Amino acid sequence: MSLIETRKLVKIYDVGEEGVHALEDVSVKIEKGEFVAIMGPSGSGKSTFMNIIGCLDQPTAGDYLLDGHKIGGLSRDELAAIRNRQIGFVFQGFNLLARTSALENVELPLLYNHVPAGERKRQSLDALKMLGLEGREHHHPNQLSGGQQQRVAIARALVNKAPILMADEPTGNLDTKTSVEIMELLVQLNNHSGTTIILVTHESDIAAFSKRIIRFLDGHVISDEKVSKT
Amino acid sequence: MISIVSTLKIALRALWVNKMRSSLTMLGIIIGVSAVIVMLAVGTGVSRKVSSQISSIGSNLIIIMPGSSTQGGVRMGGGSQSTLTVDDADAILRDCSAVAAIAPMQFGNAQAVFGNQNWSTGVQGTTPGILEVKDCGLSAGRNMNDQDLRSATKVCLLGQTVVDNLFGSMDPVGQIIRIKKIPFTVIGVLESKGQSLGGQDQDDTIIVPLSTAQKKLFGRTIPGLVRTIMVKARSTEELSVAERQITDLLRQRHRIGPNKEDDFTVMNLTQVLKMAEQTANIFALLLGAIASVSLLVGGIGIMNIMLVSVTERTREIGIRMAIGAKTWDIRIQFIIEALTLSLIGGILGIIIGSAGSFILSTFFDIPSVVSLLSVLVSFSFSGLVGIFFGFYPAYKASLLNPIDALRFE
Numbered sequence: 028m029s030l031i032e033t034r035k036l037v038k039i040y041d042v043g044e045e046g047v048h049a050l051e052d053v054s055v056k057i058e059k060g061e062f063v064a065i066m067g068p069s070g071s072g073k074s075t076f077m078n079i080i081g082c083l084d085q086p087t088a089g090d091y092l093l094d095g096h097k098i099g100g101l102s103r104d105e106l107a108a109i110r111n112r113q114i115g116f117v118f119q120g121f122n123l124l125a126r127t128s129a130l131e132n133v134e135l136p137l138l139y140n141h142v143p144a145g146e147r148k149r150q151s152l153d154a155l156k157m158l159g160l161e162g163r164e165h166h167h168p169n170q171l172s173g174g175q176q177q178r179v180a181i182a183r184a185l186v187n188k189a190p191i192l193m194a195d196e197p198t199g200n201l202d203t204k205t206s207v208e209i210m211e212l213l214v215q216l217n218n219h220s221g222t223t224i225i226l227v228t229h230e231s232d233i234a235a236f237s238k239r240i241i242r243f244l245d246g247h248v249i250s251d252e253k254v255s256k257t
Numbered sequence: 258m259i260s261i262v263s264t265l266k267i268a269l270r271a272l273w274v275n276k277m278r279s280s281l282t283m284l285g286i287i288i289g290v291s292a293v294i295v296m297l298a299v300g301t302g303v304s305r306k307v308s309s310q311i312s313s314i315g316s317n318l319i320i321i322m323p324g325s326s327t328q329g330g331v332r333m334g335g336g337s338q339s340t341l342t343v344d345d346a347d348a349i350l351r352d353c354s355a356v357a358a359i360a361p362m363q364f365g366n367a368q369a370v371f372g373n374q375n376w377s378t379g380v381q382g383t384t385p386g387i388l389e390v391k392d393c394g395l396s397a398g399r400n401m402n403d404q405d406l407r408s409a410t411k412v413c414l415l416g417q418t419v420v421d422n423l424f425g426s427m428d429p430v431g432q433i434i435r436i437k438k439i440p441f442t443v444i445g446v447l448e449s450k451g452q453s454l455g456g457q458d459q460d461d462t463i464i465v466p467l468s469t470a471q472k473k474l475f476g477r478t479i480p481g482l483v484r485t486i487m488v489k490a491r492s493t494e495e496l497s498v499a500e501r502q503i504t505d506l507l508r509q510r511h512r513i514g515p516n517k518e519d520d521f522t523v524m525n526l527t528q529v530l531k532m533a534e535q536t537a538n539i540f541a542l543l544l545g546a547i548a549s550v551s552l553l554v555g556g557i558g559i560m561n562i563m564l565v566s567v568t569e570r571t572r573e574i575g576i577r578m579a580i581g582a583k584t585w586d587i588r589i590q591f592i593i594e595a596l597t598l599s600l601i602g603g604i605l606g607i608i609i610g611s612a613g614s615f616i617l618s619t620f621f622d623i624p625s626v627v628s629l630l631s632v633l634v635s636f637s638f639s640g641l642v643g644i645f646f647g648f649y650p651a652y653k654a655s656l657l658n659p660i661d662a663l664r665f666e
Contacts, residue, residue: 083579083659104583118555122576122663126274139581140262183580 028095030191030223031057031080038075038246049075050086051246059190062217062224064102064234064254067243074195076243077227081114081193082106100160111139115184119196121176123168129155129179130164137189154182158212174205185222192216195227210236261593268594271566283602285555286642289615290606290635296541297631298614302624303537307530316392317357317490319500321349321507324520340520343467345510346486348383351507355499357491357608358389359533361483363467365475371423378419380436380463380469383487390489391450398430398445401466409468413441416460417449436463439473473559496525552638556603556646563595563650574654577661588655595647596640603639607632 036053039046050072057063067073080085081217082098083106091098093113101109110116115136123132133151142150155164158178162195168176177197184192194213198206214236226237234240235254242250272279323340340579346361363382368375381387385401388394395414405412413436418431429443450459465474467483490499500523507521567574574587582590643663 078660081579083663105585107578109579110579118580118663122572122579124576126270126574135577136580139577139583139586141260144263187581 029056029092030059030094031055031225032059032092033076033080034090036076036079036086036091038072038084047172050079052089053246053248054089055241055248055251057223059223060221062214062226062236062238064226064228064240065243066228066231066234066240068229069183070245071243072246073227073243075246077193077195077225080225081116082109086185093183094246107139111136111169112187113189113191114179115187115189115195116193117180117184117192117197119199121168121180121200123174123176123179124181125168128165128167129160129171129182132168132179133183133186136183136189140187151182153184154186155179157185158182172205173201174208177201177205177209178212181209181216185216187219189222191223191225193225193227196229197226198228198230198233204232233239261326264593265597267590268597271570271594274564274599279598280525280560282558282598283555283605285558286599286602286639287555287606287609289548289550289552289555289642290603290639291610292544292551293635293638294607294610294627294631295613295617295625296544297550297634298610298625298627299544299617300538300541301625301628301631302614302618302626303541303628304534306624308532308535310530317493318390318466318489318526319434319488319496319503320487320524320526321345321486321503322522322524323484324518325363340511341483341486341550343483344481345507346483348510349488349503349506353499353502355495355502356488358386358489360387360390360487361467362485362487363470363475363483364386367437367463367471367474369419369423369463370438370566371429374423376419378416378461378463380465380474381473382467384467387460387464387487389515390487394448395445397428397450398443400445401464405466406468409466409472411439411441411469412444412466414445414447414464415443416462416464417462418458419463436465437474441465448468454591455557492502500525528576552642555599556642559572559595559598559643560646560650561597563591563614563647564653566594567591567650567654570654571657571662571665574657575659575665578657578659579663586656587657588651590641591651591654592644592647595650596643599639599643599647600636603636606639607635610635 033053033055036050037047037048038050039048053072055076065073065077075084079086080093080191082093085099093109098106098109116122123129124135130148130151133154134147137147137150152164155161158181160175160178160182163171163175163179168179171179181192192213195215197207201209210233213224213226217224224237226234228234237254239253240250241248272452286455321341337555341361346359349356350359360383364379366377367380368377384406385403388400398414401414404410413434414606415423415429419646423429423434432443433440434443447460447462447464471481488499488503490496504523510520511520513519538648542630577587577590611627614627617623618625
């Protein structure tokens with residue numbers, strides 16, 4: 028059984044008379060512990076695909092099975108619970124809460140998972156420490172560099188021990204050096220903790236850090252190949 | 258749902274970030290709640306004062322005064338005609354079923370002397386019924402009796418103010434004072450009643466038998482005529498019955514034809530006081546109208562600001578949802594925020610309203626009492642306003658689509 032399995036996913040956006048076909052018959056399997064990069068130009072459907080497998084959006088047709096369970100037809104709150112416990116998100120724009128300390132940002136998933144305050148703080152400090160952010164716990168996002176902000180976001184994605192990490196252009200707002208640092212961090216996570224990582228990017232040198240690349244074009248999967256490490 | 262403490266922290270931070278906006282939003286609630294507090298305080302204060310005055314002048318009291326007389330085209334005003342007699346009073350007590358007690362009165366001013374002390378005050382000549390009519394007891398001694406009335410004995414009852422001025426701390430009962438140089442034996446002291454509605458000292462009085470007053474003190478009046486007759490009705494319900502019975506009886510006794518004016522006036526004092534209370538209630542009601550309008554406007558203000566806040570924080574809502582916030586997590590967050598806003602406004606309103614009612618009663622002599630009930634009522638009302646007007650924005654926030662919210666710029 029695959030961790031993530033989609034069967035003939037279709038997503039149509041209602042824009043004007045004709046719907047826009049963002050995804051057409053996309054069937055993909057991702058196993059536990061994989062590091063997959065999803066590539067494609069803008070409008071290719073790669074983000075739509077990630078939103079659906081990230082339980083942020085529902086497909087128009089087709090099935091999505093997460094860990095063997097059908098996701099279609101779940102309520103908003105059931106989806107929220109899955110996002111909370113199974114999936115950690117890292118976004119291009121970091122998406123940290125402004126005027127909220129790094130520690131409190133990392134605590135958020137635990138807050139919505141009803142973890143008691145003391146335990147919440149302990150786990151969040153651990154996650155920040157793991158990402159080398161000791162001493163920055165009480166800094167607000169605007170007091171942190173882009174790389175540090177993205178690390179806080181990764182800490183937040185990992186703090187609930189979610190088995191899947193989804194990163195949407197995580198290096199899009201970072202310079203090359205920091206990008207490499209963040210990518211090495213993800214590789215390390217994948218190797219040591221066995222976290223399944225799904226990365227959306229349009230840069231091939233970023234995709235090169237992954238182990239498998241799926242290419243999208245016009246809502247279809249056009250290639251799916253292992254990355255040969257040299 | 259996440260814990261209230263965490264939600265409250267989130268709400269307080271969000272409000273603190275927009276301090277100016279939050280305090281302006283609270284203003285409507287503050288004005289509304291303080292108006293409610295002042296309104297209820299004035300309402301309670303006035304009705305308490307009125308009821309204490311009703312009990313101090315005597316409840317269910319009716320006063321009968323002679324009508325006005327005309328001398329050479331000049332109308333002399335109420336009470337200038339001498340038409341009421343002791344016989345009228347006896348007839349009223351005998352024939353009017355709704356009347357419980359009666360006291361015909363003759364009064365004037367006189368100087369009273371005891372030892373080397375003297376005091377000028379009002380002397381009321383009346384009958385033993387006066388104590389029942391005025392709901393007044395004796396703090397010492399005895400009331401006058403029919404024997405005193407018949408033989409016009411020189412006895413008197415003193416009000417507390419007179420006792421204080423003539424006797425100091427000495428026991429006055431059994432002592433002899435001189436009123437207009439005539440010796441009177443003090444037989445009793447009236448219970449203290451304090452000030453009347455007009456601010457008169459009701460304890461500054463001397464009561465003597467009516468016959469004694471007419472024969473010995475105010476000799477100029479024709480014997481048998483009285484200045485006023487005070488009547489006590491059996492109950493508040495029977496006040497108007499008593500009033501009608503008295504009017505009918507007196508018209509008959511005074512032989513007034515069907516189309517002629519009364520030669521007397523019947524005044525219902527309780528009614529007068531009740532009218533004063535009604536006036537106060539209208540004032541309170543007006544304030545109440547202002548209060549409810551202000552609370553409504555304040556509530557709409559909260560709703561407006563919360564809607565703006567939801568739009569501004571769409572991205573934050575999206576992040577929270579992506580991370581696992583459920584519908585009610587978001588909903589409660591915004592409701593608590595609105596509630597915090599309105600409750601802080603409510604507390605400030607209660608403080609300002611209490612200060613206002615203190616100022617009213619201290620500096621403007623408008624009786625006002627802030628009751629615990631009014632504080633609780635206005636506090637919970639402001640809470641309700643917050644929940645009511647906070648719900649729609651919160652509901653709107655909770656229904657956002659997580660992806661759309663995340664992409665919102």
